[in-house]
Amino acid sequence: MECYGQRSIAGGGDDRLSALPDDILLDIMGNLGVREAGRMAVLSRRWQRLPGLLPRLVIDAREFEPAGLRAGGHARTKRAMERVAGAVESLLPGDRAIERLRLDVYLLRDESHTVRRVVERLNDAVDSGKVAAGGLELVFRATSGGGAPDQDQPSKRQARRLTRLLAAAASPNLLPSVAELSLVNLRFTPPALASLLGRCTGLEELGMYQSDAGFGAVLDVGHARLRRLAVHAGDEAMYKKLRVSSAPRLERVVVANWFCRYAPVSFGHVPCLRELHLKNKAVYYQEPVRLSKMLANAPHLVSLTLGFSSWRIWIEPEAAKQLEPMFSKLKSLVLTGIFRGCDLSWTLFLLQAAPSLKEFILEADKPLDAKAPSDIYGEMPKSDDVTWQVPEFQHHHLKHLEFSGFHEEEMHWRIVELVKERAANLQSIALDDGCQGCDVVANEYFLSGGIKNKKPVLLSVSHKRGSPPILTLV
């Protein structure tokens, strides 16, 4: 048997890439993207037949853009799509099986027959069983209106065309075979979106990027196999609410930016939900979200990220008891984009409500005062607007506190002290001023005593290159 690790293979020199067996070479090529992998065919006879054996094909229109033309321009995306259609037509025929096929395509503003060519090939591949069931990943990107002032708006026209194309040309087996679907910059009508999502019965991952079903629509998701869901709204994408009715396998949800007045998402049956990221730049008409209510059906969260990035803290202070059932399994809590000057002691109620928490990560924003807030964010709250009670409690599991964007000011020192007092088993605190290359300010303070000369705290400070100093409690 061939021996892995012996250096005696003849002609090896320094590099023995060709000594690797085909299946490993295919894995390596699989990491390269189809265009680059295709280029490797000219290496030698052996390499020539390899691209045709790839079990996972990734055809991404962005890789096919010609270099000479203006980025984002119509001519460039059109040319890229012609090449994609050509690549699909030359790669999909043949009798080999494809486990996974990812197609990332542009929808063009003036025609849809290029995409139709792609869809027709997909039909064949799916109908003949060449692409494994549930082996499709599709990304549809609307291209911009070409310099029109409303170019950032999700495209209604391209959504309409896509809907029509799929209704007319997609084989009945096509959409049920889609495991991953991403829609970028598309505005559907509510029935069109509902029907599209409804037909993708095997969906495991759904991404809606600046895509919606028009102003005030509710996005309804309920897929038996769905595991990951991401909804990123741009300033112009305005769904009213995300409703996840039943997704028994859903593990991870990301919602970034919402424009509804109340809680952005409601959960029905989501017994496997472990990870939730909610980020929003709250605007003046939005009511603070009551977490215990929104998460009532998500009691198994392990990791929660809340992002603010505006003057508004968009969650409501709550009694820890009320939140505890939803936070009982929480291990990691991350709060980002909190404005500079905010008294962070309010964050303690979250810590109190999560007795199993192991790490608590705070990220203060860059100073917002550098830029006047625009009108829609309403009045600038004073830093004492968020003055929730500071609870007294003991926390036994918290091991690590991290604070990036830390500045040597009383507010910031205070939260560090408050957490330190409550967390009996805290092992490390990492403070980082968020400024790459600046010196971190923390050491001296800790070694010389606390705020207003509370009892001195002994710390060992370890410096690792390229990372913030870790202050270890000793």
Next chain:
Amino acid sequence: MATGSGAAAAAADAEEKESGSRMITLTSNEGKAFVVTEASARQSATIRSMVDDGGCVDKGFPLPNVDSKTLARVIQYCDEHGNKEAHTVDERAALAKFDKDFIAELDADKAFLYDVTMAANYLHIQGLFALTTQCIADTIKGKTPEEIRTAFGIEYDLTAQDEEEIKEEDTHA
């Protein structure tokens, strides 16, 4: 209810610790024995299935395809990923940093990188295999065919006709 599930969880926990604390011996093709925790050995799907099938845990596992130097390095990876948790952002960051340093070191010695890749493939250590193949792919990325041939010592054996056909296909893509 609460106490019941708590007790069950504690029992499961204890059981996990029990099996995690077992030690397993892996033997390289030179006959050198490496003793690792079961948690570490379970990073390998090959060994995992042998252990779960009630295989010869006590006698240990001979690995006739892996030499000592390679096995030592593979175990270094398995120890880190098998014995450490990855629940929190920080734990994951620590693992990612380990991976980064681990692969940077391997990348400097390509022949050794291939040995580790082959061993990861043979032992079905998914994370390690993904790490090494990605690293090799990154070396290839952005190079012209001629540069790749030089870098990897690949012998050019295509006929003019082959080349013509490839060019033909490439104009589509």
